[in-house]
Amino acid sequence: MIHRECGVLKTTYEADMGLYPLPIARWTVAVLAVLFFAVIPLTLHEYYLSVANLVWIAVIGALGLNILVGFTGQVSIGHGAFMSVGAYTAANLANRLGSPWPVNLLAGGLMAALIGAIVGIPSLRIKGLYLAIATLAGQLIIEWTINHVTFISGGVQASIEVARPRLGSMVLNTQRDMYYFLLVFVVLAIVGTLNLIRSRVGRAFIAIRDQDIAAEIIGINIFRYKLLAFAISSFYAGVTGVLYTYFLGIANYEQFQLGVSIDYLAMIIIGGLGSVLGSIFGAIFVTLLPIGIRYAMEAFGGIFFSPQTVLNLIPNLRLMLFGALIIGFLIVEPEGLNRLWRNIRSYFRVWPFAY
Amino acid sequence: MHRFLAIVTALLVGVASLATATSSPAQSKGEIVIGVQCDRTGPTQIVGTVLCPGLHDYVALVNSKGGVEGHPIKAIEIDHEYKVPPAVESYERHKKDGAVTMAIYGTPQIYALTSKLTEDRIPGTSPGFGSAAAADGQRYPFIFPIAATYWSQAAAATDFAKKQLGGSLKGKKIAYLFYDNPAGREPIDLLGDIAEQEGFQLKTFAVPPPGVEMGAQVLDIAQRFKADFVISHLFGGAPSVSIKELKRIGYPMRKVIGLVWASAEANIEGAGGFGVAEGYYAMQFAGVGTDYPVLNEIREMYKKQGKPAPKEMASTVFYNRGVLIGALHVEAIRNAVKAKPDGKITGVDVKNGFEKINNFTLGGLVPPLKITAQDHEGGGLVQIWQVKGGKFEKSTEWFAAYQNVVAKHIKESGAKK
Numbered sequence: 001m002i003h004r005e006c007g008v009l010k011t012t013y014e015a016d017m018g019l020y021p022l023p024i025a026r027w028t029v030a031v032l033a034v035l036f037f038a039v040i041p042l043t044l045h046e047y048y049l050s051v052a053n054l055v056w057i058a059v060i061g062a063l064g065l066n067i068l069v070g071f072t073g074q075v076s077i078g079h080g081a082f083m084s085v086g087a088y089t090a091a092n093l094a095n096r097l098g099s100p101w102p103v104n105l106l107a108g109g110l111m112a113a114l115i116g117a118i119v120g121i122p123s124l125r126i127k128g129l130y131l132a133i134a135t136l137a138g139q140l141i142i143e144w145t146i147n148h149v150t151f152i153s154g155g156v157q158a159s160i161e162v163a164r165p166r167l168g169s170m171v172l173n174t175q176r177d178m179y180y181f182l183l184v185f186v187v188l189a190i191v192g193t194l195n196l197i198r199s200r201v202g203r204a205f206i207a208i209r210d211q212d213i214a215a216e217i218i219g220i221n222i223f224r225y226k227l228l229a230f231a232i233s234s235f236y237a238g239v240t241g242v243l244y245t246y247f248l249g250i251a252n253y254e255q256f257q258l259g260v261s262i263d264y265l266a267m268i269i270i271g272g273l274g275s276v277l278g279s280i281f282g283a284i285f286v287t288l289l290p291i292g293i294r295y296a297m298e299a300f301g302g303i304f305f306s307p308q309t310v311l312n313l314i315p316n317l318r319l320m321l322f323g324a325l326i327i328g329f330l331i332v333e334p335e336g337l338n339r340l341w342r343n344i345r346s347y348f349r350v351w352p353f354a355y
Numbered sequence: 356m357h358r359f360l361a362i363v364t365a366l367l368v369g370v371a372s373l374a375t376a377t378s379s380p381a382q383s384k385g386e387i388v389i390g391v392q393c394d395r396t397g398p399t400q401i402v403g404t405v406l407c408p409g410l411h412d413y414v415a416l417v418n419s420k421g422g423v424e425g426h427p428i429k430a431i432e433i434d435h436e437y438k439v440p441p442a443v444e445s446y447e448r449h450k451k452d453g454a455v456t457m458a459i460y461g462t463p464q465i466y467a468l469t470s471k472l473t474e475d476r477i478p479g480t481s482p483g484f485g486s487a488a489a490a491d492g493q494r495y496p497f498i499f500p501i502a503a504t505y506w507s508q509a510a511a512a513t514d515f516a517k518k519q520l521g522g523s524l525k526g527k528k529i530a531y532l533f534y535d536n537p538a539g540r541e542p543i544d545l546l547g548d549i550a551e552q553e554g555f556q557l558k559t560f561a562v563p564p565p566g567v568e569m570g571a572q573v574l575d576i577a578q579r580f581k582a583d584f585v586i587s588h589l590f591g592g593a594p595s596v597s598i599k600e601l602k603r604i605g606y607p608m609r610k611v612i613g614l615v616w617a618s619a620e621a622n623i624e625g626a627g628g629f630g631v632a633e634g635y636y637a638m639q640f641a642g643v644g645t646d647y648p649v650l651n652e653i654r655e656m657y658k659k660q661g662k663p664a665p666k667e668m669a670s671t672v673f674y675n676r677g678v679l680i681g682a683l684h685v686e687a688i689r690n691a692v693k694a695k696p697d698g699k700i701t702g703v704d705v706k707n708g709f710e711k712i713n714n715f716t717l718g719g720l721v722p723p724l725k726i727t728a729q730d731h732e733g734g735g736l737v738q739i740w741q742v743k744g745g746k747f748e749k750s751t752e753w754f755a756a757y758q759n760v761v762a763k764h765i766k767e768s769g770a771k772k
Contacts, residue, residue, distance in 0.1 A: 045451060046447065046450075046451070047447045047448055047450070047451040050443060050444060050447035051444055051447070054440045054443060054444060057440075058440075147535070147536070147537070155768075156537060156540040156541055156543065156544070157485070157486055157488075157537045157541060158537040159466050159486075159537070161469070161470070164470070173474050175447065248439070248443070248466075248467045248468075248470070248471075249469070249470030249471070250466050250467060250469065250470065252463050252466040252467065253537065254439075254462065254463035254466075254536075254537070255439045255463055255467065259438070287440065290441065291441075291444060294433070307411075308408060308411060308665065311393075311395075311407070311408075311411065311432050312395060312404065312408075314434065315393075315395045315396040315434030315436070316395070316396055318396075318434075319396055319436075
């Protein structure tokens with residue numbers, strides 16, 4: 001990630017495909033693990049952990065969407081709806097059968113994968129913008145169904161309260177508990193995606209993205225792999241939905257509307273399509289930037305304007321700045337934050353002897 | 356260049372220290388923090404940009420008079436664009452800043468924060484946002500819907516229709532025109548129960564989001580179903596469209612009543628002005644108009660500071676609701692401080708303070724609510740105002756109707772859990 005790879009020569013395919021590209025990477029991962037599992041949760045105030053939790057949820061969702069859009073090249077505007085499928089599956093299981101959260105989590109993910117694969121069927125015939133509209137239809141149909149079928153939504157309010165997850169006798173209800181709970185799944189999601197991408201399945205996804213006819217010629221079953229991409233991506237979305245439900249303590253259909261799907265698309269485009277690190281950067285960027293801008297405006301806004309005006313200005317200016325920064329970053333580097341990060345790295349790799 | 360950078364840095368540092376200095380003024384007694392969430396940039400901004408200033412103006416008025424028993428009140432507002440994750444973040448931020456009570460804004464937001472508020476034992480209000488079931492103070496001890504819930508509103512609207520149609524609804528036809536989302540569908544079951552009891556025919560007409568197209572529903576109401584009265588429960592831009600469409604096909608406006616989010620000046624103006632909507636009935640959970648002592652005091656306060664009254668005051672429906680929300684929070688804090696003279700109040704104290712609010716009317720702007728540990732709605736009181744001669748005119752005093760039916764529904768939704 002952040003090391004110089006001078007003098008490391010790979011002589012076997014196994015070494016080239018390894019999860020850790022360099023021996024020193026193990027140490028980096030160990031340091032990051034200590035930072036995120038011990039230093040951050042034990043030193044920071046609960047408020048910052050709550051922000052981190054929102055980032056974690058976004059990271060898992062963005063990773064899932066990137067598998068579909070970035071790695072397989074199939075556009076989807078139905079990610080929010082797949083999240084809601086997971087959320088309502090888990091909420092119904094938890095309330096009707098009283099099943100424990102690991103079961104609900106898995107069931108939510110699997111149900112979302114099933115629905116996702118069904119919504120993905122049009123991808124066999126259509127591509128690009130047309131597929132985007134087909135998945136948009138999927139989003140609207142799922143939204144409508146949850147909204148109107150009270151068997152799923154648990155009543156006209158379309159919201160089901162869910163008890164906090166338990167670990168043995170411990171109830172995970174503070175932001176700190178939730179931080180650990182979510183972080184475990186973030187790690188699983190990152191490792192899972194990294195492994196998926198360097199496996200046969202991942203290579204097939206990338207081949208389909210780059211040229212699906214060529215992929216078919218070299219023996220990849222397009223039908224199977226496109227639906228598999230939808231299923232895996234929706235599995236991630238379903239898990240995100242379940243985690244979100246446990247995080248908030250309620251599944252409510254207004255948490256998963258079209259805007260959420262767009263937000264996730266924005267994350268992976270800003271972060272970088274087809275990269276794991278990019279999904280993480282994008283999720284962090286989209287979640288933290290508005291908060292950061294607000295802090296900056298609160299500190300300086302009061303000097304120039306009256307308090308009432310500031311209250312009106314902050315949210316509007318924040319939206320404008322947020323939009324401007326997205327445009328700015330994409331002009332500087334159209335391939336997203338991940339590419340920006342790699343450029344910085346390759347600059348410092350030869351620094352100070354650039355020529 | 357370096358000189359310039361140095362100057363800029365020095366300025367920024369100076370400004371930053373100034374900002375931190377001004378944000379913590381000397382206090383006579385401990386500050387009490389209200390966490391305020393608002394939506395000034397999202398889909399409900401026509402409400403938020405007027406409602407939230409009302410809340411802040413009331414808090415400023417209280418502070419200008421020496422605060423609550425000497426404690427200044429600080430209302431910290433955070434805008435969440437009507438999205439859930441920013442609402443969670445702002446809740447945690449308010450908690451960190453020591454908020455003892457929270458004004459939550461938005462239906463998905465109050466749902467998302469219900470379990471957190473309960474776990475952290477901080478009272479949160481959701482006036483006009485639901486859920487109706489949260490009126491049950493035993494089941495949701497820290498949630499205060501305060502204003503009449505959609506159930507109480509629908510019940511009151513039916514009762515009003517009954518009076519308008521000559522005291523009996525037997526054999527009459529009532530159309531329920533609603534926005535097809537959970538909030539819109541919430542009162543349907545309750546209306547069905549009342550229909551059975553009163554012997555009228557109820558037919559529901561769903562308007563799919565975003566609610567800008569309802570020509571078919573309106574034609575159906577007026578010409579096929581031939582409704583005797585229309586109860587309209589719409590949000591955002593939809594109420595304006597409904598008024599316009601009903602007017603276009605000549606349905607009499609004095610047979611239409613809009614629930615609380617279809618009842619503001621903005622809705623009427625969006626339909627083409629007060630002339631178009633002449634006769635339309637609007638349901639309110641706060642007083643309408645500028646003629647209340649508390650509003651005069653706010654204008655006085657601005658005058659003393661040498662400023663004109665804020666332009667938001669002209670949109671009286673939403674502004675007055677903001678004042679109502681601010682006033683009830685301050686009143687709850689006042690009750691809490693009175694019970695604990697050292698002023699070190701917690702969320703639980705403010706919750707008990709809310710439950711002591713009784714007949715606090717602010718000169719008629721606030722309904723005479725009686726909030727108890729059981730009833731967090733405070734009676735479900737509404738007023739009905741009619742569009743008449745270019746402004747809203749009061750048609751009824753504060754009233755509630757079919758309370759037994761509403762109570763039955765609250766109890767049933769509690770038992771379902």
